[in-house]
Amino acid sequence: xxxxxxxxxxxxxxxxxxxxxxxxxxxxxxxxxxxxxxxxxxxxxxxxxxxxxxxxxxxxxxxxxxxxxxxxxxxxxxxxxxxxxxxxxxxxxxxxxxxxxxx
Numbered sequence: 663x664x665x666x667x668x669x670x671x672x673x674x675x676x677x678x679x680x681x682x683x684x685x686x687x688x689x690x691x692x693x694x695x696x697x698x699x700x701x702x703x704x705x706x707x708x709x710x711x712x713x714x715x716x717x718x719x720x721x722x723x724x725x726x727x728x729x730x731x732x733x734x735x736x737x738x739x740x741x742x743x744x745x746x747x748x749x750x751x752x753x754x755x756x757x758x759x760x761x762x763x764x765x
Contacts, residue, residue: 664703671765681719681748685728686711692728708763715754716745 666672677687684691689700701707711718721744724730732744748754 664699666703669764671763678725679722680715680752680754681722681725682711682715683718683720683725683727683730685730686718690728705763709758712757712762715756716742716749719745719748719752719754721748 678684687701687703689698691697720727720730720732732739732741
């Protein structure tokens with residue numbers, strides 16, 4: 663579990679609704695004999711995703727699927743192709759204004 667500072671606002675639901683897979687932040691929990699923190703969730707790590715969200719987006723029906731790979735889909739596509747299409751469809755934009763996360 664991540665314990666973010668009180669000055670950080672984070673809402674799981676908006677990330678899930680926009681197409682960010684659980685695996686993007688939490689790693690392959692289905693392969694962890696003991697759950698550990700896969701990523702730091704420090705500000706720079708979060709900003710990398712907020713600057714380029716298409717690199718992390720997937721279809722909503724695949725958000726909870728561990729190991730999802732767009733290149734194994736039918737038809738095969740790159741993460742960039744899938745992510746950019748989802749970003750357009752879900753109105754996802756680069757959000758780097760401080761007030762997005764700090765309230």
